[in-house]
Amino acid sequence: MLNLLVTNATLPDGRTGMSIAVEGGRIAEVTQGLVASADETLDAQGLLVAPHFVDPHFHMDATLSYGLPRVNQSGTLLEGIALWGELKPLLTAEALIERALAYCDWAVAKGLLAVRSHVDTSDPSLLAVDALLEVKRQVAPYLNLQLVAFPQDGVLRSPGGVENLKRALDKGVDVVGGIPHFERTMADGAASVKLLMELAAERGKLVDMHCDESDDPLSRHIETLAFEAQRLGMQGRVTGSHCTSMHSMDNYYVSKLLPLIAESGVGVVSNPLINITLQGRHDTYPKRRGMTRVPELMAAGVNVAFGHDCVMDPWYGMGSGDMLEVAHMGLHVAQMTSQAGIRQCFEAVTTNAARVMHLEGYGLEAGCDASFVLLQARDPVEAIRLRATRLKVFRKGRLLAETPAATAALHLPRRAQATSWMIQKP
Numbered sequence: 034m035l036n037l038l039v040t041n042a043t044l045p046d047g048r049t050g051m052s053i054a055v056e057g058g059r060i061a062e063v064t065q066g067l068v069a070s071a072d073e074t075l076d077a078q079g080l081l082v083a084p085h086f087v088d089p090h091f092h093m094d095a096t097l098s099y100g101l102p103r104v105n106q107s108g109t110l111l112e113g114i115a116l117w118g119e120l121k122p123l124l125t126a127e128a129l130i131e132r133a134l135a136y137c138d139w140a141v142a143k144g145l146l147a148v149r150s151h152v153d154t155s156d157p158s159l160l161a162v163d164a165l166l167e168v169k170r171q172v173a174p175y176l177n178l179q180l181v182a183f184p185q186d187g188v189l190r191s192p193g194g195v196e197n198l199k200r201a202l203d204k205g206v207d208v209v210g211g212i213p214h215f216e217r218t219m220a221d222g223a224a225s226v227k228l229l230m231e232l233a234a235e236r237g238k239l240v241d242m243h244c245d246e247s248d249d250p251l252s253r254h255i256e257t258l259a260f261e262a263q264r265l266g267m268q269g270r271v272t273g274s275h276c277t278s279m280h281s282m283d284n285y286y287v288s289k290l291l292p293l294i295a296e297s298g299v300g301v302v303s304n305p306l307i308n309i310t311l312q313g314r315h316d317t318y319p320k321r322r323g324m325t326r327v328p329e330l331m332a333a334g335v336n337v338a339f340g341h342d343c344v345m346d347p348w349y350g351m352g353s354g355d356m357l358e359v360a361h362m363g364l365h366v367a368q369m370t371s372q373a374g375i376r377q378c379f380e381a382v383t384t385n386a387a388r389v390m391h392l393e394g395y396g397l398e399a400g401c402d403a404s405f406v407l408l409q410a411r412d413p414v415e416a417i418r419l420r421a422t423r424l425k426v427f428r429k430g431r432l433l434a435e436t437p438a439a440t441a442a443l444h445l446p447r448r449a450q451a452t453s454w455m456i457q458k459p
């Protein structure tokens with residue numbers, strides 16, 4: 034006997050009338066028009082059922098701290114980092130845990146069930162590391178939280194940077210991070226990449242570095258990251274986050290760089306909401322968009338995902354844990370407005386992001402975890418256009434969240450009835 038049978042679902046790949054049979058928390062079968070008895074049956078009514086959303090780049094130690102101790106006046110990355118430095122001595126584990134748990138609630142309601150969060154390891158007390166390890170433990174029954182040891186103040190630039198990062202890994206942080214563009218010199222940036230990659234290789238860890246988050250066309254740490262991934266045989270295990278300098282790089286150089294990134298198996302995470310907000314701040318007009326070259330990277334065969342990066346923190350005062358909002362901004366900034374481009378942006382916050390995090394059991398196939406979302410949309414394009422309501426969110430076959438369908442009652446002279454934002458398919 035099945036635990037759950039979802040019928041009449043549309044899948045992201047376009048298949049319609051699909052049934053998803055769930056047994057023991059896993060998908061037993063995905064097939065058209067299955068008739069079987071189950072403890073519970075859900076008629077999807079032709080709406081989209083997608084694997085849950087994945088955020089491959091976030092900062093949960095800073096989230097929901099907007100305005101503490103003050104607001105970022107210039108709106109720049111550097112004032113954000115300075116502001117975070119002012120906030121750090123005021124942090125308490127209790128408040129940090131409370132904010133992070135509140136954010137995880139928001140995430141679950143939006144069908145976001147896996148988050149890779151960087152956690153600042155610069156403070157020798159490792160208060161944020163301990164707090165987020167506790168959050169990871171508490172949310173484990175409903176959200177997969179993966180932590181990256183992130184030396185916000187520079188692993189070489191800050192005293193004890195290397196030791197603090199190693200101690201964070203010893204405590205159970207999953208992934209090695211870095212911030213080469215924030216080291217004092219280009220040479221130190223490259224040295225930090227080499228050092229951190231060797232550390233990760235030695236410990237068998239994945240890597241995810243903030244890489245070239247600037248408008249400086251000569252910030253080329255992604256090149257070193259890709260070279261080291263190849264040298265150390267870490268293909269498929271390394272991610273460069275942001276890579277915004279690539280936006281401003283010389284085109285000839287990029288034509289040489291893209292194949293190197295592809296061959297090295299390095300993935301790229303772009304953070305559209307934050308990149309469009311923080312980059313180009315030193316420009317007058319024209320102002321650069323500052324987002325990395327997403328369609329070109331995808332065309333070269335690089336796994337590209339979109340991250341949220343920030344929600345209500347020293348860098349960004351907006352956001353709600355909605356990865357469809359991230360995809361929506363991504364497709365605008367990257368001008369990926371074709372039907373195929375929009376679908377790629379949906380994949381950037383689902384399957385591609387899951388690949389970045391090395392999530393096991395992800396997807397809508399037999400054998401995968403029954404962790405999926407019923408959306409108030411007919412397909413991925415409509416889902417992004419409407420930032421569609423997550424009608425139901427399931428994890429391992431268990432219903433975690435429900436949101437009523439969005440509708441509006443009209444009071445017009447012509448008629449008085451509810452309207453739908455969905456386009457009726459021919």
Ligand code: FE2
Binds near residue numbers: 090091092151243342
């Ligand atoms: Fe970040």
